[in-house]
Amino acid sequence: MNRSLHLVTNPNWKAASVCYEEYEDLVLKEGNCRQPRSRLRPAKYFLTTYPDLEAWSKLPLVERVGLLPGNPKGNWSAQARHFIYFLALRGYLELNWDWIIGVGEHRVPSYMMQGDASNYIGTIVKKAVELGYAKKHCETNFGRLFKHLHLKHPNLPLSRISEKDITEFENAIDDFNQHNEKDLLFPNNLFEQSIKEYKSALFRLRVVLYHIGQITSEPKRIHKNTRQTVIPKPFEDLLNRYIYVRKIQGARPATLGKIASNIRSLVHWLVNTFPEITSYKMVARDHILTYAQMLNDTLSPQKNRPYSLESKLTRLSTISTFFQDMASWGWEDVPLRPLLGPRDLPKRPIRIPRYIPEDELNRLMDQIRMLLCPYQRTALLIARWSGARRGEIRNLELDCLDTYPDGTPRLRIPVGKGRSERIIPLNEEAAEAIRDLQSQAGSVRGFTDNQTGKVAKRLFVRRGLRLSATYLFETSLGIACRGAGLTDDEGNPTVNAHRFRHTVATQLAERGAKIHTIMRVLGHTSVEMTMVYAQISDRTVLEDYQKVLGPGATIAGPLATALRSGTVRNEDIDWIKKNFFKTELELGHCLRLPQEGPCECDLYLSCAKFVTTKDYAPRLRARRKREIELIAEAQENGWEREVERHMCTVQRIDNLLVELNEPVED
Numbered sequence: 040m041n042r043s044l045h046l047v048t049n050p051n052w053k054a055a056s057v058c059y060e061e062y063e064d065l066v067l068k069e070g071n072c073r074q075p076r077s078r079l080r081p082a083k084y085f086l087t088t089y090p091d092l093e094a095w096s097k098l099p100l101v102e103r104v105g106l107l108p109g110n111p112k113g114n115w116s117a118q119a120r121h122f123i124y125f126l127a128l129r130g131y132l133e134l135n136w137d138w139i140i141g142v143g144e145h146r147v148p149s150y151m152m153q154g155d156a157s158n159y160i161g162t163i164v165k166k167a168v169e170l171g172y173a174k175k176h177c178e179t180n181f182g183r184l185f186k187h188l189h190l191k192h193p194n195l196p197l198s199r200i201s202e203k204d205i206t207e208f209e210n211a212i213d214d215f216n217q218h219n220e221k222d223l224l225f226p227n228n229l230f231e232q233s234i235k236e237y238k239s240a241l242f243r244l245r246v247v248l249y250h251i252g253q254i255t256s257e258p259k260r261i262h263k264n265t266r267q268t269v270i271p272k273p274f275e276d277l278l279n280r281y282i283y284v285r286k287i288q289g290a291r292p293a294t295l296g297k298i299a300s301n302i303r304s305l306v307h308w309l310v311n312t313f314p315e316i317t318s319y320k321m322v323a324r325d326h327i328l329t330y331a332q333m334l335n336d337t338l339s340p341q342k343n344r345p346y347s348l349e350s351k352l353t354r355l356s357t358i359s360t361f362f363q364d365m366a367s368w369g370w371e372d373v374p375l376r377p378l379l380g381p382r383d384l385p386k387r388p389i390r391i392p393r394y395i396p397e398d399e400l401n402r403l404m405d406q407i408r409m410l411l412c413p414y415q416r417t418a419l420l421i422a423r424w425s426g427a428r429r430g431e432i433r434n435l436e437l438d439c440l441d442t443y444p445d446g447t448p449r450l451r452i453p454v455g456k457g458r459s460e461r462i463i464p465l466n467e468e469a470a471e472a473i474r475d476l477q478s479q480a481g482s483v484r485g486f487t488d489n490q491t492g493k494v495a496k497r498l499f500v501r502r503g504l505r506l507s508a509t510y511l512f513e514t515s516l517g518i519a520c521r522g523a524g525l526t527d528d529e530g531n532p533t534v535n536a537h538r539f540r541h542t543v544a545t546q547l548a549e550r551g552a553k554i555h556t557i558m559r560v561l562g563h564t565s566v567e568m569t570m571v572y573a574q575i576s577d578r579t580v581l582e583d584y585q586k587v588l589g590p591g592a593t594i595a596g597p598l599a600t601a602l603r604s605g606t607v608r609n610e611d612i613d614w615i616k617k618n619f620f621k622t623e624l625e626l627g628h629c630l631r632l633p634q635e636g637p638c639e640c641d642l643y644l645s646c647a648k649f650v651t652t653k654d655y656a657p658r659l660r661a662r663r664k665r666e667i668e669l670i671a672e673a674q675e676n677g678w679e680r681e682v683e684r685h686m687c688t689v690q691r692i693d694n695l696l697v698e699l700n701e702p703v704e705d
Contacts, residue, residue, distance in 0.1 A: 059086060062125045071150045078121050085119035092132050100220045104141045124151055128193045136191065136211035141224050143233070145186045152189060159197045160185055167247045169481055170503040180240040181247075184208075202254045205241055212237050246503040250484045257486055258504065268303040271310060273318055277372065278302050281365065291456075292489060301357040305330060319365070320372045327378045331355055352385045359384065392541035395534060399525055400542065403534060406519035413479075414499055414506055415515035417472040421450070422512070422536050424466035426543030426561055429508045429536050431455040434488060437480055437496040440465070440473045454490050455562065463560050473498065512536040595698035596650040656701040663692045663703070 062082055066075045089095040095103065095116075105117025116123070124147050126132035139145070149157060160182055167177040185197055188204060195204070212234060215221060221230055245258040270278075281302075282295050290298075308330060309316050316322060334351045338344055346354075359379035366376055395403065404423065410416040421432050431452050439451045448470030452461050476498055485494040486505055499506045512535075520532035527533055540561065547557050557563075615630050630650055651659070666685045673681035696703050 058126060058129075058131050059083065061129065062122055065125065065150070068150075071148070081115060081118035082122035085115045085122055088115050092126070096132070096135075100137050100141055100218070101223050103138055104224060106224060120145075121148065121151075124148070124190065127190050128152070130193065134190055136208075137215060137218060139187050139190050140211060140215045141218075141220075144183070145190065147186050147190070152186075156185065156189065156197055163244075163247055163251075166251055167243065170247065170250065170483065171481075172243060172247075172502060177243070180236075181244060184240055184244055198253070200248070200253065202245070202256055205245060205248075205254075209238065209241060250503050252484065268300075268307045270303050270306040271317070273372075274306045274310075277319060277365075277370075278306075281361065284368075289490075297353070298357055298361070301354045302361055304354070305358055308333065318372050319362075320374060322362075322374060322378065324378045327355075327358060328383070330358075331383070348385055348387070352387055355379060355384050392545070393538055394542040394545040395538050399523070399534070402523040403519055403525060406522035407515075409522070410515055410518065412515070413472070413475060414501060415511055417469070417476055418499065418511040419515055419519070419536075419539075420469040420472050421465075422539040424469040424543070425450055425452070425463060426540045427452050428455050428540065428562075429512050431562075433499055433505065433508050433511060435498040437477060437498050439498060440470055440477070452562065453488065458490070459562065461559060461562050595652075595695045599650050599698070651695060651699070653699050653701060656696060656699060659692050659696055659701075660703070660705055663689055663696075666692070 059082060063079055066072045066078045072078055103116055105114055105120070120142070123132065123134075124145070127134045128147075128151050160178075163181055164174060164177045167181070168174045188195075188200060188208065189197065191208075192204065216230065216234060224230075225233065242258060242260065245254065248254045249256070249258055278299060282299055285298065286295055305327075309322065309326060312329075313326060316326070331351070334346045334354065337346075339346050339350070359377065362374055362379070363377040365373040407416060407419045407423070410419070418432055421427060421435075422429075425432075427450075434453045434455070436451070436453060439453075441449050441451075443449050443464065448465040448467060450463055450465040450470075450473075452463065454460055480496070480498075480500070483496060483500055483503055485496045486500075487494050497505055499511060516534060516536065517532050520526055520534055521530070525533045544557055544561055547560065611632055666689045670682055670685045670689070673679075673685065693703050
């Protein structure tokens with residue numbers, strides 16, 4: 040009995056014959072195939088060899104792919120792939136990811152794919168080219184990806200591919216990498232290169248689909264942290280719960296990452312040093328103090344050098360807050376009270392900000408202006424002239440620049456560490472660089488701000504992606520510093536992006552800018568933060584500060600006696616020091632404390648919290664002169680009560696001038 044007669048008696052032949060007839064009609068249709076016999080003959084032999092498609096799908100992957108040397112049965116799977124494509128796209132056969140990835144290159148005839156497939160792929164490629172990708176590269180890679188997805192989900196239109204489908208594809212690639220037949224299909228570790236190509240192409244596809252609105256989540260490169268410390272599940276579960284709560288409270292992603300890393304390091308050390316500890320509840324104060332001592336005595340495993348003071352302070356502060364929060368929230372399986380207090384933490388020394396000296400700054404700026412990448416060059420110019428933080432610059436919106444009424448460039452800095460937007464003047468050099476980037480911006484979709492939730496188009500976007508802070512600052516400064524000779528003995532740059540911020544603040548202070556101006560430019564929320572720069576350079580501001588709060592200060596006013604005698608509480612003095620420059624009035628300062636509520640005095644000269652210094656003597660005399668003029672005017676009109684009121688004011692001013700040892704009249 041020949042094979043054809045055998046197939047007639049096979050119960051699956053009827054279904055198989057119907058499939059074959061449909062395939063034959065499609066292949067023989069005019070214009071579909073130039074050599075129909077080269078397509079029909081392998082299909083017929085494939086059905087003869089594998090009459091039961093379900094049984095074929097359970098065969099070893101190598102045989103289904105058709106790579107069995109010397110085995111003619113296995114080779115029919117390779118020669119009849121066009122027929123297999125037909126079966127899959129018509130719904131007669133469900134292909135799994137192993138076969139789709141194992142074959143690798145799929146030459147699916149266009150007449151088998153959906154009618155809009157070619158047009159849709161063309162649209163995707165066109166958008167990719169607009170974003171800056173190479174056309175030929177995109178045509179090859181996107182065509183390959185869409186064929187894979189189409190074979191897996193034949194009923195899913197390409198225009199409805201979602202993030203879920205792409206993630207499924209990526210997971211299938213990772214699973215295939217563990218397949219026991221992988222090395223037979225991809226010898227000599229060839230699949231390692233294929234993984235990189237697949238992942239790279241899928242990421243670019245995500246970018247394009249995001250900018251045409253087909254997927255909603257912003258594409259982000261995920262770098263697997265191979266150093267992440269693994270801790271027991273009970274510890275990990277409670278840590279994840281804590282991170283979730285802190286995220287709801289508004290903690291920044293970088294902060295959450297540091298918390299998780301520091302707590303995992305602690306737990307890893309605890310379970311290895313004290314094996315009896317199986318939950319956070321069993322952790323005691325002595326354990327944490329022993330951990331603190333370990334940080335003092337050992338080397339950091341990552342850097343192979345002693346832990347820095349900043350590192351130790353950050354770790355212990357995180358641990359203190361972690362246990363304190365969980366205790367205050369009443370969580371179970373945690374210590375009932377905090378394990379560390381403020382006195383247990385290392386004292387942070389008050390350091391002077393490291394500005395960039397003038398000669399080094401000039402050399403560095405010459406190199407920055409020579410950078411080839413306009414994005415890197417613009418980012419560093421903005422840092423130099425604005426004093427903004429790295430994250431604030433990276434997150435600048437596309438329309439961040441406008442002008443003051445006099446034509447001076449004005450930069451809108453987005454919400455950053457200070458939790459508020461601000462507008463500052465900008466040097467023309469940086470403004471011109473921003474305008475160049477704005478003119479090159481293509482039609483891209485906006486990105487969501489992690490802190491505000493606002494979606495807006497960003498300035499530092501290339502090929503549809505926001506450029507990283509590492510690329511904009513670390514990489515570019517490395518190039519510029521090496522060119523300017525600003526490196527240490529190991530060749531590392533001695534200037535980082537934050538030193539531009541210190542430089543801007545120091546230069547403002549040196550050139551007489553007001554404290555409020557420096558605060559506004561830097562986005563500081565406390566005068567104490569800005570006073571550091573006054574301490575460096577601005578002697579006038581520093582002297583003004585000491586005239587009221589320094590020892591032996593000459594002051595007058597109702598509060599002066601209390602300040603001189605030391606009867607004001609230390610807590611109140613601390614508040615006054617931090618907020619002194621916010622309390623300035625016309626003729627002095629009102630040092631009313633927050634807990635006392637807002638000032639209710641219409642005439643602040645009589646306020647119990649009023650204090651003034653010699654610097655205000657000219658203003659006091661000018662005010663006295665004006666009050667005398669008002670007395671004369673009131674006398675002419677016969678307003679006796681007004682005369683009395685203005686005379687009282689004159690008397691108060693006279694008393695203040697006498698206390699200050701100043702003449703009453705000019």
